[in-house]
């Protein structure tokens with residue numbers, strides 16, 4: 062990336078709207094995430110954070126506007142001035158480039174830790190089993206769970222399960238990682254071990270969007286903090302601005318409650 | 321008299337006297353005298369029944385022994401097992417398809433599945449079997465070709481639907497309606513987060529079903545499916561109305577000839593009981609296989 066070249070942002074969200082029945086959950090969201098940056102999304106419950114995150118890998122279809130990841134539209138193909146909906150197969154293919162980590166881990170309980178991690182590389186990327194297993198073991202070492210390869214998810218603590226889920230997402234070598242409240246389902250003493258893994262990824266330049274209520278984490282690793290309320294982005298900017306000198310009343314009152 | 325009375329005074333000093341160290345205390349399990357009495361009574365009744373089985377000449381055990389492993393009976397057991405295996409296999413295969421039709425986003429496919437399940441659960445198996453047996457009367461020829469258009473290949477239905485295939489068809493179609501609901505129930509019982517995670521990982525759709533959803537659904541499908549297989553296994557005795565040489569029909573044929581009704585019914589009964597036992601053992605092992613990773 063030489064200076065002067067215009068690099069496409071990793072994520073470009075343009076005027077995205079989404080309703081569930083009569084409830085308008087996203088009311089025109091614009092957001093740009095540059096490659097290598099960490100964006101933390103904050104906001105009260107029901108403000109649409111999860112929904113926004115889920116539109117980025119097309120787990121949720123948008124009603125209006127567009128989402129692009131790494132320069133290509135998510136869920137659609139543009140031809141002239143028409144948008145053609147992609148087939149499920151093509152959407153699944155797109156998703157292999159976007160890792161998603163859920164609040165409740167959603168590990169596959171009937172598969173071992175190793176099988177959880179190798180499943181997608183083998184079935185979606187057609188990697189050989191041996192190659193996938195090798196990558197999986199490397200990733201498990203990286204999240205500090207090398208000795209748990211043969212365990213089943215229910216034999217692990219919540220923090221360990223979430224670290225496996227992160228390894229599972231990383232196994233596809235995604236260019237973008239999405240985290241939806243990765244530590245909210247954890248006992249307080251287990252939050253740290255998961256945040257450490259995410260911080261580690263951040264320091265290595267992984268592009269990610271993290272929905273979280275951990276303000277300390279946001280202050281430490283975020284390049285951009287986004288505050289959402291009632292389906293809109295109220296304000297965004299570097300943590301020093303949004304967290305320490307918020308301009309909007311809503312942001313101030315929210316922060317006073319969570320800190 | 322008050323409902324709550326103080327404990328008898330004599331107890332208090334007694335408790336005070338036992339001041340042995342905590343670790344040395346002896347644990348006295350609760351006694352269940354009622355359970356012992358019930359067990360004894362049941363044992364007596366069982367013994368009486370067994371005694372009757374042995375001493376009552378009406379059971380004609382020598383006749384039982386003579387026929388239990390007779391070749392005709394063994395062949396009939398084979399036929400019964402065949403009907404069960406084919407009926408179950410085809411029934412659950414079709415049931416799987418129907419379950420996913422009913423879970424699909426297409427209102428038409430859903431309606432077809434609902435209609436099928438409605439009809440085939442409504443028509444008594446025996447009525448349906450007789451319909452299939454008389455298929456040749458309904459459709460003289462079966463053509464394979466363009467729908468409503470000319471046919472390329474055609475069969476005589478009389479030759480195509482022999483008694484055996486009519487029976488398998490009937491059992492399978494009947495079974496499919498129940499299997500569909502059992503499979504659907506199992507799939508619905510799997511946490512939706514599982515498919516979301518699989519979709520987020522880009523795992524292909526069929527693979528999601530086969531590798532992620534169905535193995536987990538199996539845990540709730542299996543006990544119900546085993547019930548269905550066992551009831552189909554016994555249900556095969558219904559096809560005796562079509563003069564197929566399965567176990568019950570063969571027993572009937574033999575006692576029709578020699579008049580030894582009770583021992584031959586016992587022959588059939590014991591086979592049904594033994595094979596159902598074998599199925600239950602099989603069920604146990606299959607369930608254990610699918611319980612991998614589960615804590616309960």
Ligand SMILES: Nc1ncnc2c1ncn2[C@@H]1O[C@H](COP(=O)(O)OP(=O)(O)OP(=O)(O)O)[C@@H](O)[C@H]1O
Pocket residue numbers: 081084086104105106107108109110111112113
């Ligand atoms: N599948 C759905 N069907 C109907 N309503 C939904 C659905 N998903 C979300 N909603 C509604 O959309 C709104 C926003 O939900 P969303 O999960 O995006 O909020 P959130 O900011 O992630 O909140 P939280 O912090 O509680 O996770 C909520 O009012 C929720 O009830």
Ligand SMILES: [Mg+2]
Pocket residue numbers: 110111112241242
């Ligand atoms: Mg949420």
